[in-house]
Amino acid sequence: MRNIKMTVEYDGARYLGWQRLGDSDKTVQGKIENILSNMTGEEIEIVGSGRTDAGTHAHGQVANFKTESVMTLEAMQEHLNRYLPRDIVVKEVLDVPDRFHARYHAISKKYSYYIWNNTVPSAFERNRSFHVSDELNYSLMHQASQKFVGRHDFLGFSSLKKSKKSTVRTIESIKIIEHGNLVQFAFVGEGFLYNQIRIIMGTILAIGAGRMQLEDIDAIFTSGIRAQAGETVPAHGLFLDEVYYEEV
Amino acid sequence: MRNIKMTVEYDGARYLGWQRLGDSDKTVQGKIENILSNMTGEEIEIVGSGRTDAGTHAHGQVANFKTESVMTLEAMQEHLNRYLPRDIVVKEVLDVPDRFHARYHAISKKYSYYIWNNTVPSAFERNRSFHVSDELNYSLMHQASQKFVGRHDFLGFSSLKKSKKSTVRTIESIKIIEHGNLVQFAFVGEGFLYNQIRIIMGTILAIGAGRMQLEDIDAIFTSGIRAQAGETVPAHGLFLDEVYYEEV
Numbered sequence: 001m002r003n004i005k006m007t008v009e010y011d012g013a014r015y016l017g018w019q020r021l022g023d024s025d026k027t028v029q030g031k032i033e034n035i036l037s038n039m040t041g042e043e044i045e046i047v048g049s050g051r052t053d054a055g056t057h058a059h060g061q062v063a064n065f066k067t068e069s070v071m072t073l074e075a076m077q078e079h080l081n082r083y084l085p086r087d088i089v090v091k092e093v094l095d096v097p098d099r100f101h102a103r104y105h106a107i108s109k110k111y112s113y114y115i116w117n118n119t120v121p122s123a124f125e126r127n128r129s130f131h132v133s134d135e136l137n138y139s140l141m142h143q144a145s146q147k148f149v150g151r152h153d154f155l156g157f158s159s160l161k162k163s164k165k166s167t168v169r170t171i172e173s174i175k176i177i178e179h180g181n182l183v184q185f186a187f188v189g190e191g192f193l194y195n196q197i198r199i200i201m202g203t204i205l206a207i208g209a210g211r212m213q214l215e216d217i218d219a220i221f222t223s224g225i226r227a228q229a230g231e232t233v234p235a236h237g238l239f240l241d242e243v244y245y246e247e248v
Numbered sequence: 249m250r251n252i253k254m255t256v257e258y259d260g261a262r263y264l265g266w267q268r269l270g271d272s273d274k275t276v277q278g279k280i281e282n283i284l285s286n287m288t289g290e291e292i293e294i295v296g297s298g299r300t301d302a303g304t305h306a307h308g309q310v311a312n313f314k315t316e317s318v319m320t321l322e323a324m325q326e327h328l329n330r331y332l333p334r335d336i337v338v339k340e341v342l343d344v345p346d347r348f349h350a351r352y353h354a355i356s357k358k359y360s361y362y363i364w365n366n367t368v369p370s371a372f373e374r375n376r377s378f379h380v381s382d383e384l385n386y387s388l389m390h391q392a393s394q395k396f397v398g399r400h401d402f403l404g405f406s407s408l409k410k411s412k413k414s415t416v417r418t419i420e421s422i423k424i425i426e427h428g429n430l431v432q433f434a435f436v437g438e439g440f441l442y443n444q445i446r447i448i449m450g451t452i453l454a455i456g457a458g459r460m461q462l463e464d465i466d467a468i469f470t471s472g473i474r475a476q477a478g479e480t481v482p483a484h485g486l487f488l489d490e491v492y493y494e495e496v
Contacts, residue, residue, distance in 0.1 A: 009371045009372070010371050011371045011372055011374075057372075077368075081369065086369070086371070087374065089368060089369055091368050120325075120339050121329065121334070121337055122257070122337065123258050123259045123334070123336060123337045124257070124259055124305075124376070126259075126334045126335065128372070
């Protein structure tokens with residue numbers, strides 16, 4: 001039995017997200033599984049590093065699957081890219097040790113959120129960035145972003161109700177990179193709560209636009225009340241860039 | 249009577265090109281005219297700097313139109329961008345002298361052709377670049393491109409049959425700019441023949457891949473035989489970036 005690891009890029013605009021939903025043809029996992037199952041004659045199930053929401057993109061989602069196929073890696077990748085729709089691309093295929101698990105062994109992930117910061121929208125970036133016409137204070141946004149770095153209880157910055165599960169997470173870094181009007185907010189962390197990045201982004205942008213203050217972040221960490229934070233910005237600005245693994 | 253000049257960006261993937269075709273709703277000109285006509289109550293006709301083919305994009309198409317409307321420029325632009333589909337954006341609207349004509353007064357244009365040069369295609373650049381998996385010799389392609397700069401009879405590099413109209417044109421510059429795997433070929437010239445850039449690109453890429461030789465370019469300038477040149481690369485890699493005007 002082989003264990004295959006693959007790295008997948010997708011433009012999420014047309015999909016209901018990564019995770020397969022019954023027989024729906026509208027998920028990335030479903031698309032890939034159908035092709036692999038046809039290719040191998042086995043019923044292939046792939047394990048992704050984690051879900052991505054409807055409309056969210058990936059430069060480097062990672063998944064693995066077990067197969068008895070003896071195809072070469074090259075032939076496998078070529079077959080996948082020939083039959084996958086053009087908005088899903090398998091960038092790399094590797095044989096990995098049997099114990100490798102794309103979700104359990106992920107130690108951290110990099111996500112980027114892109115905004116298009118201009119009074120006029122962009123015809124090209126419309127599905128891959130959130131259009132923000134506000135004049136933003138980048139120095140304040142940098143300060144705001146650094147308040148999220150480190151180990152915190154992110155309950156107030158997630159869509160979760162208070163639950164028994166811990167909402168403590170560690171964000172390793174947040175970087176703001178300007179590419180002209182297209183601005184990237186790169187997050188690296190061990191794991192993120194549901195909607196955590198999109199709510200943090202809504203909060204950073206509210207501070208940049210002067211609708212919230214830096215001190216509000218501390219207050220929300222203390223209160224844990226999600227309603228005090230910024231809006232949940234749209235999924236279509238979010239990219240899963242990279243998944244980092246421990247040695248297995 | 250006002251004369252309004254506008255700069256338009258569009259993602260051409262869904263359109264049959266710039267130029268209106270009867271009542272078709274599938275051209276950029278048609279989309280804009282419909283909105284302007286509804287906005288002003290007049291029958292507005294816009295004059296573009298030139299056509300762009302089906303699937304071709306623009307960062308800076310220029311057009312003008314006459315109107316008796318007294319709307320502010322700001323209100324006009326806002327109205328257009330509110331009602332236009334999100335893949336067409338009006339970037340600028342200006343009052344210009346009555347005699348300004350977007351086609352007649354254009355003195356040169358900048359186009360860019362993008363290729364995605366990697367064995368694996370790109371999920372994101374798929375509609376905005378031509379996927380080339382060949383290993384390309386960039387130094388040879390630079391030399392090839394410089395052979396097209398200057399004043400030449402481009403008959404062999406156009407889709408025109410021999411006609412009474414001159415096929416002599418001047419290309420001011422061709423620059424190759426690498427953005428990682430995405431490579432831009434930027435053309436500036438006083439005007440281009442039908443398919444000229446796409447055939448020149450097919451020829452440069454054939455030379456880069458070793459399927460044609462540098463000397464072939466000279467031979468085609470001499471023979472004027474289009475069949476000797478490279479393929480016509482797809483429209484979806486082509487962008488009209490900018491139109492330059494004389495003072496009017």
